[in-house]
Amino acid sequence: MSSILFEKIGNVGKITLNRPEVFNSFNREMALACQEALDQCENDDKIRAVYLTGNGKAFCAGQDLKEVTTPDLNPGFRKILEEHYNPIILKIRNLKKPVVAGVNGVAAGAGANIALACDIVVAHEKVSFIQAFSLIGLVPDSGGTFMLPRLIGFQKASALCMLGDKIGANEAERMGMIYKVYPLDEFEESSMKLASRLSKMPTQGLAYTKLLLNQSFSNNLEEQLAAESHYQILSSQTEDYQEGVNAFIEKRKPEFKGK
Numbered sequence: 581m582s583s584i585l586f587e588k589i590g591n592v593g594k595i596t597l598n599r600p601e602v603f604n605s606f607n608r609e610m611a612l613a614c615q616e617a618l619d620q621c622e623n624d625d626k627i628r629a630v631y632l633t634g635n636g637k638a639f640c641a642g643q644d645l646k647e648v649t650t651p652d653l654n655p656g657f658r659k660i661l662e663e664h665y666n667p668i669i670l671k672i673r674n675l676k677k678p679v680v681a682g683v684n685g686v687a688a689g690a691g692a693n694i695a696l697a698c699d700i701v702v703a704h705e706k707v708s709f710i711q712a713f714s715l716i717g718l719v720p721d722s723g724g725t726f727m728l729p730r731l732i733g734f735q736k737a738s739a740l741c742m743l744g745d746k747i748g749a750n751e752a753e754r755m756g757m758i759y760k761v762y763p764l765d766e767f768e769e770s771s772m773k774l775a776s777r778l779s780k781m782p783t784q785g786l787a788y789t790k791l792l793l794n795q796s797f798s799n800n801l802e803e804q805l806a807a808e809s810h811y812q813i814l815s816s817q818t819e820d821y822q823e824g825v826n827a828f829i830e831k832r833k834p835e836f837k838g839k
Contacts, residue, residue, distance in 0.1 A: 583610035585635065586617045589772070591628040591779035591838075593621035600636025605644040606690060608655055611664035618671040628838045629779035630675065631772060632698060633682035642689025642712060665690050665722040672697045673794055676787035678778045682771035683749075683758070688712045693722035696731065699790060701758040702774060704767035707749040709757065715744040730797070731757050782820035783838030 585596040595617045597604040604610075621630045634640055643660065647653045655663075672679050672694070681698035688710040695701050695709075711728070713720045720728075720741050728737035732755045740747065749761045762770045778786065788811035795807050815821055819839040827834035 584613035584617050590776055591626060592631050592775045593627040594631045597634040597640050602644055603638035603641035604634040605641040607644045607647045615667050615671060622675050628783045629677055629775050630679040631682055631775040632679060634684050638685040639683045639687040640691025642691045661721055668694060669697045669723045678786050680775045683707050690722040693724040696727045697723050702760045702771045703749040703758055704762050704764045705749055706764055709747045709752055711740045712744055714742055782836045784818045784820060785815045788815055
């Protein structure tokens with residue numbers, strides 16, 4: 581059985597972590613397959629949004645500890661970080677299409693931080709997020725120390741990283757860690773509907789928005805204003821911008837093509 585399931589639903593590329601028997605924890609096979617799926621989404625022009633979720637009761641429990649405690653299987657932490665998790669985070673952030681994390685169950689360790697690297701994170705009401713690293717003597721990886729302080733502030737991030745507290749979905753939404761919580765019975769339909777909505781929007785404009793948000797992590801105000809000017813000019817030259825203006829003037833719903 582493949583450790584990653586991939587399918588196209590309309591203009592959405594759906595990536596499903598598929599090791600439910602170990603709560604979708606990552607081993608080398610799944611990490612490399614996830615990277616391949618993200619590359620496929622990047623290179624397919626018909627895919628205009630990505631939906632990342634898990635199969636079964638968990639979104640992702642992080643690293644498969646059996647792999648790192650079995651001598652014949654253990655790739656070592658350097659390889660795990662440099663060849664597994666870091667490339668996944670960079671591919672999500674550099675993908676020129678919006679990535680929605682549909683967190684369907686517990687997201688722990690690297691699993692939590694992969695979700696938080698996505699552009700929009702939604703979950704159902706029974707989900708929990710755990711920075712589990714400190715509980716076994718490790719430090720947060722997969723961008724956790726980068727994203728968390730920016731999402732929820734230094735104090736909250738420091739406490740969650742050090743204490744390893746379990747945070748429920750509703751509390752995660754209140755503190756700004758995630759975008760929205762859906763009732764359990766509405767989650768699958770509503771979260772996919774969000775990804776589908778993004779896939780019908782002006783793809784180039786969304787890609788430029790994502791680039792600007794990425795640059796805001798390091799730019800000062802003057803540099804960010806210049807970047808906004810640059811990408812606004814590029815956006816104004818797209819077919820989707822012209823369609824949006826025409827639809828507004830003609831008082832109709834726009835039909836964006838992602839060009």
